[in-house]
Structure formats: structure tokens, C-alpha cells
Amino acid sequence: MAWLQLHIATTEQHADAFQNALEEMGACAVTLTDGADQPVFEPPPGTRPLWQNTVVSALFEADRDPALIIEALTQQGLAPQAHHHETLEDQAWERAWMDDFAPMRFGQRLWIVPSWSEAPDPQAVNLKLDPGLAFGTGTHETTALCLQWLDAADLNGKTVLDFGCGSGVLAIAALLLGASQAIGTDIDPQALQASEDNARNNGVADRLQLYLPDKMPPDHHCDVLVANILAGPLVELSELLAGYCRPGTLLALSGILADQAESVREAYAPWFDLNPTTRDGDWVRIDGVRR
Structure with a gap:
């Protein structure tokens, strides 16, 4: 069985109206995607x-006739900025989605392995993780x-301490790599x-x-702190995060664009001896040791 997929370009203000109208016309599924490479970072819970x-x-x-669908939308006052359509052949959709996520290696020992895949190296440190609500599987440069x-640590x-833990991937990786205990904290209960899980x-x-x-916990201190959030919150929270670190604590900060690195380094320099910034594409990691 084949399917008609209709793509409509619109604005943030009208997207919901298009979605509701298309569902009322009998669409089997409606998805909203970025039309101009404009990332949305860490929205507040409930938004x-x-x-x-x-x-x-x-x-x-x-x-279904795509021209008639567009005509019906226009009659409702919903005029697309642009549109096009395509025919999709039926397939095993779940398998097609799963194929986008394959085991990934990080450093010398660590692999992230989806539950449906075999571990490429059974003797390695294999972290089982699937995409979910609090997304974070290692696919992004910051992670x-x-x-x-x-x-390498x-x-x-x-x-x-995994500050802004999301899916918990960093805390869990640390535990599998030999840490004895970990704490994860996040503003989103779904992330916890x-x-x-x-x-x-x-x-x-x-x-x-x-x-x-x-x-x-009050007066908590850790030996290792990782915070993969955003540059703005990292700067604002620098004194708080430094307070969690005893002398000798290892620090790693990410979620930082390359042109934001200097402001983050300046915020942490009063407490930490910082290593040279590490870059991956547009993103960087800043790491060091608490004095």
C-alpha cells in the first residue's frame, strides 16, 4: 500500500491550525519539523x-487528491506559503526508524547500544539506551x-554529579566506567x-x-561534575556548580557554542584550572580541575 505525504510550509503562529485542519480531513499522521535550521534548545517544562x-x-x-486538500485548506483561510507532495511506498516503519540509530563508540571503551542491536564488542563498556522523551543518546556533539x-577519565x-541529566546517559556512563555513585539532577520530572528507567x-x-x-542534598560534594546544558545557564550557575566541587574535582562543561566559550571560561576561571577548549563542529567542551 502506498501513501500520499503532503508537506506545507507555514509559520509558528499557523502551524497548529494547519495540523488541526489536516487531522479533521482524515490525515493518518501529522508531524511538525524545522523549516529553516532553527534549533530550539531546552524549552521549559510544559511548553x-x-x-x-x-x-x-x-x-x-x-x-487522496493533494490539490483538493490544498483547496480545502485555503477555503478555511489557511493558505500555505509553499507546498509539495510525494508518494511513499509502504514499509516496516518501525524498522526504518530503528535503522537510524546504530551502536556508537566514544573513546576507547564506551559504546552506546540501542536495545534492538547487538553490541559490536561484547567485552567493551556497553550502555543500553533507546531514544525517548528526555532525548539524549550520544548523537549530538555536546553529548x-x-x-x-x-x-578517558x-x-x-x-x-x-550529572547536572542537567536529561536521559541520564552521562551519569550511567560514568557508573559503568567505574564510578561508585552518581547523582543526576534536572528541572524536568520527565527527565528524572x-x-x-x-x-x-x-x-x-x-x-x-x-x-x-x-x-x-545540602552541602553535596562530588569528585566529578559534568554539565551538558547551555552556555547562559552555565555562566549563571558557575558559583553554584563550583560549590559542589571539592579541591581536585574534575569538571566538564558542554552545550556551548564555539563563540560562547570565552565567556564560560571566564565564569569558571576563579575556581578551576581549565584545559584548552575541545571542539567538535560548532560545539565545544570546557574541562578542568577544581583548585
Whole structure:
């Protein structure tokens, strides 16, 4: 069975109206995607920000006439900025989606392995992780920079703080790489749930504690701190994060664009001896040691 997929270019203000109208016309599925390479970083919980230029894609049965669909939208006052359509042959859609995520290696020892894949190296440190609500599988440069740093660090017996833990991938990786205990904190309760589930799937749930930021244990100190968030919050939180670190604590910061690196370095320089900045594409990692 074939399908008609109709793509409509619109704005953030009109995307929801197009979605509702297409669903009322019998679309089997409607998705919204970025139409102009405009990333949306870490929206607050409970919000759904869209892109200024949004593409609304609707899937219909193949016998539908795309011209009639566009005409019906226009009669409702919904005129697309642009549109095009294509025919999709039926396939195993779940398998096609899964094929986008293959095992990935970080450093010398660590692999991220989706649950449906065999570990390429069964003797390596294999972290089982699937895409989910609090997305973070190592595919983004910021996460990869942190995973590579963790793989190269001596974590044996160390306590780790993953600040802004998301899916928990960094805390779980640290535990699998030899850390004795880890704490993860995030402003989003869904992230904490995802971290707990992923920790359980990797057999480390008994060594990972999870907290909302305002519930963090008072006077907590760690041996290793990783924070993969954004440059603005990293600068604002520099004194707080430094306070979690005892002398000798290893620090890794990511989620930083290359042109933001200097402002982040300046914010942490009063407390940390910082190594040269590490870059991957447009993104960087800043790491060092607490004085």
C-alpha cells in the first residue's frame, strides 16, 4: 500500500491550525519539523515552542487528491506559503526508524547500544539506551564530547554529579566506567523518570540518585561534575556548580557554542584550572580541575 505525504510550509503562529485542519480531513499522521535550521534548545517544562518557519507534513491514503486538500485548506483561510507532495511506498516503519540509530563508540571503551542491536564488542563498556522523551543518546556533539571525556577519565571509586541529566546517559556512563555513585539532577520530572528507567535497564539504578534542583542534598560534594546544558545557564550557575566541587574535582562543561566559550571560561576561571577548549563542529567542551 502506498501513501500520499503532503508537506506545507507555514509559520509558528499557523502551524497548529494547519495540523488541526489536516487531522479533521482524515490525515493518518501529522508531524511538525524545522523549516529553516532553527534549533530550539531546552524549552521549559510544559511548553511546546515551534520554529519560526515550520513544515507541517501530513500522511494520507494514496487515493487522496493533494490539490483538493490544498483547496480545502485555503477555503478555511489557511493558505500555505509553499507546498509539495510525494508518494511513499509502504514499509516496516518501525524498522526504518530503528535503522537510524546504530551502536556508537566514544573513546576507547564506551559504546552506546540501542536495545534492538547487538553490541559490536561484547567485552567493551556497553550502555543500553533507546531514544525517548528526555532525548539524549550520544548523537549530538555536546553529548559525544562529554562521553569521550568520561571514557578517558579515571572514575574508579569516584562520586559523579550529572547536572542537567536529561536521559541520564552521562551519569550511567560514568557508573559503568567505574564510578561508585552518581547523582543526576534536572528541572524536568520527565527527565528524572527517563534517567531512572535507563539506569535500571543498565543495572546501575541502586547507585544513581535523582533530584529536582531544589531537592538536592545540602552541602553535596562530588569528585566529578559534568554539565551538558547551555552556555547562559552555565555562566549563571558557575558559583553554584563550583560549590559542589571539592579541591581536585574534575569538571566538564558542554552545550556551548564555539563563540560562547570565552565567556564560560571566564565564569569558571576563579575556581578551576581549565584545559584548552575541545571542539567538535560548532560545539565545544570546557574541562578542568577544581583548585
